[in-house]
Amino acid sequence: MTTQFDFQEAVKALQAGKNLNGKDGVLTGLIKKLSEAALQAELEQHLANEQQPNRKNGSSTKTVKSSVGNFELDTPRDRSGSFEPQLVKKNQTSLTDEIDQKILSMFSMGMSYRDINKHIEDMYGMNVATGMISAVTDKLIPELKAWQQRPLDSHYPIVWLDAIHYKVKEDGRYISKVVYTLLGLDIHGKKEILGLHLSENEGANYWLSVLTDLNNRGVKDILIACIDGLTGFPEAIKTIFPETEIQLCIVHQIRNSMKYVASKNQKAFMADLKPVYRAPTKEAAELALDELDAKWGSSYPLVINSWRNKWHNLSAYFKYPEHIRKVIYTTNAVEAVHRQFRKLTKTKGAFPNENSLLKLLYAGILNATEKWTMPIHNWSLCLSQLAIYFEGRLDSVLDI
Template identity: 45%
Template sequence: MTREIKPELLDELLSGLERPEDLLGDAGLFRQLKKALMERALGGELTHHLGYEKGDPGGRGSGNSRNGHSSKTVLTEEGELDLSIPRDRAGTFEPQLVPKGVTRLDGFDDKVISLYARGLTVREIQGHLKELYGTEVSPDLISRVTDAVLDEVKEWQARPLDACYPIVFFDALRVKIRDEGLVRNKAVYVALALDVEGHKHVLGLWIEQSEGAKFWLKVMNDLKTRGLADILIAVVDGLKGFPEAIGAVFPETIVQTCIVHLIRNSLAFVSWKDRKQIMPDLKAIYRAENAEAALDRLAAFEARWGARYPAIGDSWRRAWEHVIPLFAFPPDIRKMIYTTNAVESLNRSLRKIIKTRGSFPSDEAATKLLFLAIRNAGVHWKRPIEWTAAMGQFAVLFGERFALSAS
């Protein structure tokens, strides 16, 4: 219920205030009001518990009465707040506003988690709270607050999925994680899906525990166990064995190699002085009108550059089966499906969060931070502008399979 505060009361409260700190400082009006209101509310809770007002003769002989106050310091979003908590003689009073054993009010934990999600370390959060609020918080308390997110992570990782997603992008980022006393450079795989309305969803995070196809098969089976029955197009980063793992679980899925990854791998062979000349020839391949024209342009590329950089043409031909699916779509829709730019945009925000970390102490610690960063990033996601046109194309190309995703 929203209650209007009378202007006369506000004028009375604000009279005599001359400086900003008189309102917002450690001894300012805001803190005084919060303390006074909370203590008044706690007194009201005790009155309700006892069944009579303070000083009411009707309370005599009731078997219980007020028994002074105890002091308690709680952590709030604005720092520490010292409260007087009323007591009863029978010891049966259980405050609801500040329950027994609770030393942090609503909002404080959210503040800590928000700082953690932005990449601050436990020690940095400790210093931040000390600097802004004058609050001494132990690293152990901050760790306990952020660890509470793990239950939410587990629930998110196991949540049911839609039966079908038109497009799912699979990509990986590298994270340093301590494992059995050694720091390993592990791959964290991210699956970013577009649903039938073009809205983005991160389906999950998987930290690589084994090499190659076995790991990717585990990821696919995990998605299927959670209710995903079909993927129309899977865009992958070209790792060996990944298309086979997708095909084993989702046999009708079209697997599209990420062209950006293919170009990036091609340029790894090229000297800096040749890159500006080579890029237009590479773009000409995937911007061709159709698959036949693309193959002709690949041959032209090899005729010009093959003697100097034979590995580039070889890598494109090895991946050709998974390069050409994009030519079934018009150019404006190709841009949306031939690259993992959507997931790479997410990965950039994740890398920004983790770049200050030397390493994570465990897989759980890495998953916790990445989950929080994904949750923050999701606020800014927008539907692709090409999606309305894409829906018509998908309906024609995939028929009943697309209808299933739309139902």
């Protein structure tokens, strides 16, 4: 018969420094005793309801994982074999899914399989094989696939689009892969990752397929798309969303410009460039650009021509008030997501396959979205002004 749990002995053990959880933890013994007592009660109830003669027939032992530790559970048996325990079923080896949730939580923070194993051993007193950790994290894959195909809202006032590169093993060698990230601001002003796509290289053609996917999943209109200066990107967007206004990232443009300015001139050039992108109006910005051209055009014609050729999409933000400008003049919002991705993947170097990369990024997205519970600052004002600038395009989704 199962012995009683001795609370006085448990208190003494704690006072002596024994762990509460873990392989030899005090609570582990309590959970073992309670589980075995409950199983015995189940068997006795079963025998009392049996129509045919039956009786107890000893017990069998199996290792069970619990939230407090690993222990050997004695499961009672009956002579006829008709007893089906409910607390811990015949093939069940875990009392709860808490360990799986702990593994997924640590995985989503970018911890390596080795570190996860060490923490699980410290917490629960059990050694978790790499294969088990991989099997647990693989549970994210079907969830990821469903998330990638989920229906989306019909209208998004603002969407930021950007890409990030990783090394992934394919056909025995590591090659560079591109993860396309789409971050949307919904009608309530809350951030939402709309999609996560993987391709071998970044280009307008693949962005076209990504945008087609958005359209197929229900997106009918995007007011403003904030993007980097990838050639052909604006045209790809216009193909699917012809009314969308394009805002090229000012920060990307500045970085790319400074690559072609001699280091001895960079400080002076930046001082003359600031009046262009910080101007109060588009007209003032164009006058500053003319002055920049007059002073530096002969030395850096490539840079000046780049600003002029892209000016239509670089200058879109000037028409809006300051609080809207701050949101759209750069792709910082989606780059912040990529910074979180880099934190997760910085210890990985490269990935053995595409799924191993995508499931980690998806785990990171789940963590990030938990914090996106509130609309961005001044969203009510921004939305009312966007409804005026884009007259009629939000009427079907605004409750007015």
